[in-house]
Amino acid sequence: MHTLTILLLSSLALMAQASHQTVGVRGTFMCGDKPLVDAEVSLWDRDRWPDADDRLSTVHTDKNGHFEIFGTDDEWLSIEPVLKIYHRCNNKGWFNLPGVCKRKNSFEIPTSYINKGQQVGKWYEMGTMNMEAKHKDEDSKCT
Incomplete structure (x- = not known):
């Protein structure tokens, strides 16, 4: 029981040291x-088991294919940002x-x-990407 209490208090102390971290990405997608x-x-x-991944933000590309997105998470380890795009460019068949x-x-x-804090420090500029070609490790999302 004493060991369990120490582990619980240690975990709470680590969570108390969590800090806000922010990342921003912008670019243009073409088809x-x-x-x-x-x-x-x-x-x-992206989080490790047993913690589920956290969605920080969602936007849609505009009439020019441009997007700008940023998100903040409160973590005690460094966040692992991943940008996901869901689209129908060059979709085949059904x-x-x-x-x-x-x-x-x-x-x-x-x-x-x-960036530490709740503001974007330096934007990750993706540039312009053509999404027509299949990318390595591409997946699909079906509803």
């Missing part, structure tokens, strides 16, 4: 030579039916873009 309009862009903090499936691409954001 061939056309802007990828209204694609869902989500920023996540996967392209409305409401069925979207392509899902994930991009790990370098830790050098994480």
